[in-house]
Amino acid sequence: MTTAAAPAAPSPTTSARPRVASPLRVAGAIAQMAALAVVGPALFTVLITLLATGIGLIPIFGIGLLLVLAGVYVLYAMSWLEHARVEGLYDFGLALPLPRRSGRPGFGGFLRTVWQQFIDGATWRGIASLAVSTILGFVVLALISGFASGVVLAFAPLFASTDEISLFGTGLSIPVGWGVAAGIVQVLIGAAGLVGLGILHGILARAILVPSQEAQLAEAARASSAQRDGAVRAADVERTRIERDLHDGVQPRLVSVGMTLGLAQQKIESDPDAAKELISEAHTSTKAAITELRQLARGIHASVLDDRGLDAALSALVARSHVPVQVDVRLDGRCSRTAEAAVYFAIAEALTNAAKHARAGSARVVVRLRDGNTLWARVEDDGIGGATIVPGGGLDGIMNRVLAAGGQARLDSPAGGPTSLEVSVPCAS
Structure with a gap:
């Protein structure tokens, strides 16, 4: 199998960065981190199990290769989803990571493709962002629990059956009369912590996933150089094709037309009928040459x-x-x-x-x-x-x-x- 690819040019860098502290984005970040605290550990457990088990079983008839292959592409899928999640939330202009391909045939080319996918930097940046978001998600769940407990504590005097009430997560008790003030403080701390984590998530995601300006400029320069080389190479290939088509097709036909007309000129007085046949033959060849030229021009530019x-x-x-x-x-x-x-x-x-x-x-x-x-x-x-x-x-x-x-x-x-x-x-x- 032959595979060839040409990289797309990167999007131009914009000077204005998207705000990560807007209310909707902070709320979305909080909700997503809470969800990742539940889902993330399961994803990482599956990933680590596949890779560790696969590597351990490779000596046993190569059975582990299938598990390693599955682990590598689970790794890629998790990174792709993380890029898509962050891009959907913040609109950083991130390009979703593409599967890597070695471009080489055979089993060796396949193994090289898997290795290139495993060491792909964009994939590991996505995994790092996912891990950080999952860890922050545990803190988010704790703050949400503390926030909810504060709300309950603030209203405790209305339904408390004892003179003392417990503070969330401390094991300490306070008089019922202090419940309103303590609950309000706990709610404020929880809300401030959640907002702070929402903003921190955006900052960390941008730092991990968005290339620096220097890296973007270097990539743009590399892509521009590749485009220029491709344009030069494409023009050279096209020129060679045109020369070949003219030399092998149109040129011999036109030479033949000239020779036929020369013969007709010689026979026009001595053998008019033969001259007419030669002129007719030259006319047919001329129309064929025009058709070839039209097809050649169409290959250069389709009007x-x-x-x-x-x-x-x-x-x-x-x-x-x-x-x-x-x-x-x-x-x-x-x-x-x-x-x-x-x-x-x-x-x-x-x-x-x-x-x-x-x-x-x-x-x-x-x-x-x-x-x-x-x-x-x-x-x-x-x-x-x-x-x-x-x-x-x-x-x-x-x-x-x-x-x-x-x-x-x-x-x-x-x-x-x-x-x-x-x-x-x-x-x-």
Whole structure:
């Protein structure tokens, strides 16, 4: 199986940070920490049990590998949920962690993928945030209990049957008459503690999960460099393809037209009928050359893409396909020319490969606009699979074109099929 990916460009850093001390966010943090105090210990117990048991059983016929694999991806799932929870609560602009892939085939590549997933920094930051939130959740439950006890204590004089009442968690008793004052103090301490923990949770979550400004700038510079390299590589691959198509297709045909017309010129007086046949042959070859040039130009730029959008361009592309294609395009609006072109040519290359190399009987194209700002497409065929990315080949050009647009692409093509190509490009790239 071949897998290739191009990293998406990071979101730009904004100078204004979301407030973690707003009432709704503090209340949400308190509620979530209380829930994590109940659920968190069970999650960590499952995780530690899977990893510890799996590592211990690895020498026994490798049975532990399955448990370790399950533990690694439970680790990833917990981190993903923690990122999603914090992002939903505070809107920091966090990117949800993606599964790591080594890009190497075979069992060795699989083991490398698992190891890269295990050591992924984003995954462990999510686990650290979850652990901190769970620990804070125990304190939250204690403060909630103290707050509720304070409310009861404040009203104790109304229903107390003795002259003394107990203070929550101390084992001490006070006169009933002091119950109102003690209860109010306990309620205030509990409320202040809960609010403080709610604010502290936001501060710690931002410190653990949100990269520093220096790290964001370094990542932006790295992504920009990768995009530039991808653009240069994509342009080089496209230039090579155009040169090859001109040299192998159009150029010989035009040379043949010139030679045919030369023969016709020589015979136009001595053998007019033969000259007419040669001119007719040259005319046919000229029309074929024009068709090839039109197809070549379409491979460089699809004018219908600019005029009518991606949906219409894909409809025209599918109409020319030698493989029956089912198209499902659902777009609410237009994206940038760069984004639409990257997705269009990725789909075109995938359908070309399905017809020329995969011997596919059918294909399916799905295009969506996700989260309002990501153009996503998936192409599947039922061919024989085995597609690989060859330097200078069509798939190499597509991967670099997607990378240059700030997107990411993934090719899965196991031997025997099926083949799928998935592309995601920022709509405003």
